[in-house]
Amino acid sequence: MTLFNDTDIFTQGTAGKIIYDLPDGELMLIDQFIAKPEADLYYENLLNQTKWRHYEMELYNKKCVAPRMIAWYQDNKNATWPAELMKIRTQVEKEVQDSFNAVLLNLYRDGNDSVAWHSDKENNTGQNPTIASITFGETRIFKLRHKFNKELAVIEIPLHHGSFLLMSGTTNTFWQHQVPKTAKQILPRINLTFRQVYQDVNFL
Numbered sequence: 371m372t373l374f375n376d377t378d379i380f381t382q383g384t385a386g387k388i389i390y391d392l393p394d395g396e397l398m399l400i401d402q403f404i405a406k407p408e409a410d411l412y413y414e415n416l417l418n419q420t421k422w423r424h425y426e427m428e429l430y431n432k433k434c435v436a437p438r439m440i441a442w443y444q445d446n447k448n449a450t451w452p453a454e455l456m457k458i459r460t461q462v463e464k465e466v467q468d469s470f471n472a473v474l475l476n477l478y479r480d481g482n483d484s485v486a487w488h489s490d491k492e493n494n495t496g497q498n499p500t501i502a503s504i505t506f507g508e509t510r511i512f513k514l515r516h517k518f519n520k521e522l523a524v525i526e527i528p529l530h531h532g533s534f535l536l537m538s539g540t541t542n543t544f545w546q547h548q549v550p551k552t553a554k555q556i557l558p559r560i561n562l563t564f565r566q567v568y569q570d571v572n573f574l
């Protein structure tokens with residue numbers, strides 16, 4: 371017998387926009403960008419309807435499987451975008467006043483799933499990409515560290531259900547980010563990162 375829905379326990383931060391005073395970058399957070407009832411529906415839909423798959427990558431000439439599941443949509447490439455993803459993309463584009471043509475979906479099944487330190491500046495997103503990140507489900511800590519100035523403290527941002535984080539300007543040139551593992555017993559978290567890509571992305 372289920373006494374409550376999983377989504378009942380997902381918390382949202384205090385509504386509002388935070389613009390971080392980030393040296394060498396631009397970072398903005400909007401908690402409750404997507405209101406709870408809607409965020410709950412998106413969570414259920416994306417969790418159950420997405421064709422999640424493993425992401426294999428090469429690390430030091432060895433094949434590894436990333437500790438999370440992924441999916442990828444790109445205009446004019448694979449399958450058409452599901453209606454829910456398109457709705458979120460439109461809402462994000464309206465807020466950012468910019469357009470995106472691709473989205474990477476990440477599923478962190480539990481506390482063992484994570485993403486290691488990296489920058490999103492890849493060949494196919496050009497210099498200084500704008501990355502718009504939406505979170506549904508369990509809150510996880512998003513960390514940022516400066517690549518060169520080790521005197522700057524690591525920044526820790528809890529990304530709540532329905533939150534929106536925007537990394538722009540030179541953020542991805544000067545900063546790396548990660549979502550560390552946690553020993554806590556937690557439910558899944560879904561993260562969507564909308565991007566503008568200039569070439570075919572073949573890893574997906």
Ligand SMILES: O=C(O)CCC(=O)C(=O)O
Nearest residue numbers: 474476485490549561563
């Ligand atoms: O899950 C997150 O919040 C970050 C995901 C990420 O860094 C990425 O997809 O490049």
Ligand SMILES: [Fe+2]
Nearest residue numbers: 488489490547
């Ligand atoms: Fe990233």
